[in-house]
Amino acid sequence: xxxxxxxxxxxxxxxxxxxxxxxxxxxxxxxxxxxxxxxxxxxxxxxxxxxxxxxxxxxxxxxxxxxxxxxxxxxxxxxxxxxxxxxxxxxxxxxxxxxxxxxxxxxxxxxxxxxxxxxxxxxxxxxxxxxxxxxxxxxxxxxxxxxxxxxxxxxxxxxxxxxxxxxxxxxxxxxxxxxxxxxxxxxxxxxxxxxxxxxxxxxxxxxxxxxxxxxxxxxxxxxxxxxxxxxxxxxxxxxxxxxxxxxxxxxxxxxxxxxxxxxxxxxxxxxxxxxxxxxxxxxxxxxxxxxxxxxxxxxxxxxxxxxxxxxxxxxxxxxxxxxxxxxxxxxxxxxxxxxx
Numbered sequence: 274x275x276x277x278x279x280x281x282x283x284x285x286x287x288x289x290x291x292x293x294x295x296x297x298x299x300x301x302x303x304x305x306x307x308x309x310x311x312x313x314x315x316x317x318x319x320x321x322x323x324x325x326x327x328x329x330x331x332x333x334x335x336x337x338x339x340x341x342x343x344x345x346x347x348x349x350x351x352x353x354x355x356x357x358x359x360x361x362x363x364x365x366x367x368x369x370x371x372x373x374x375x376x377x378x379x380x381x382x383x384x385x386x387x388x389x390x391x392x393x394x395x396x397x398x399x400x401x402x403x404x405x406x407x408x409x410x411x412x413x414x415x416x417x418x419x420x421x422x423x424x425x426x427x428x429x430x431x432x433x434x435x436x437x438x439x440x441x442x443x444x445x446x447x448x449x450x451x452x453x454x455x456x457x458x459x460x461x462x463x464x465x466x467x468x469x470x471x472x473x474x475x476x477x478x479x480x481x482x483x484x485x486x487x488x489x490x491x492x493x494x495x496x497x498x499x500x501x502x503x504x505x506x507x508x509x510x511x512x513x514x515x516x517x518x519x520x521x522x523x524x525x526x527x528x529x530x531x532x533x534x535x536x537x538x539x540x541x542x543x544x545x546x547x548x549x550x551x552x553x554x555x556x557x558x559x560x561x562x563x564x565x566x567x568x569x570x571x572x573x574x575x576x577x578x579x580x581x582x583x584x585x586x587x588x589x590x591x592x593x594x595x596x597x598x599x600x601x602x603x604x605x606x607x608x609x610x611x612x613x
Contacts, residue, residue, distance in 0.1 A: 275576060275578065283592050292515065306508045311511075311515065325490065326483045335356070337493050338466045338493065353377050382409060384428055413553065416547070418551075419453050439465050441464040443460070445473055445474060451521070468481055480510055523593070531554050531591035532549060534600050535548055558585050
């Protein structure tokens, strides 16, 4: 079975397993796990922030950031199709007592400075005001769109002019950096906090990082504990994360595989697959007379896994567990599925 559901399905390599087995550990809640401390220092160094915090998941990282930046009742500005809105169980309302004001981004999920200015609400006797702007890069629902650092900077500057902090859901920010030919620190520089995942394209078995100023991370550490993220001998799972950080330099390989996949699928009758910007391929199967769910059933029978992203849209995701040969096999399998 060729698993293209997500880059979260990657399995740790021997180097990561050895790192886990040999990790020096301590109690991280007491800040005594040297491996976690090393991972946090290294992560902050790479994205150019003062400090970082290890969290079990990307969703927890985003929700801890939201809670840390805001006060109960405030509004959060977020792109309508962003992960924090669509895929985190309404966490901003459930966990932090916040209201969400969504913004309709462009076809790549980009939110403009004018939209931020027009959506901003000032605090007064009757209204709690805007407490946070969230951005996403790459934008998952928009097919892994890599949003340029200048776009992030323009929008963040507008928010800051209004006194509103900015959090970047950078689950795949290193994919964005690879696609744009810049360092991730350039993308992160204009925002107040960033979350990025170790367990997607970087290949770690578990974990994400939340990064920002020392003061922000100190407050976020308390909220991580509140949300159940205080871990003990976490060096065993943090050690593979250190190895994973070095994999950021190979992400362009996944982008190239995604491009091959899209080109192959786009050539099949009934399918439309635009050229991807990073490692995510969105396939429109409306021309095949299949719904997305029906198409996925046929693909699974042929040996390929994906996920539905709409009534007639399917997402396939390239990652390091799928080589170029498997990509070619996937295209052939989908062709069989359509034919049979």
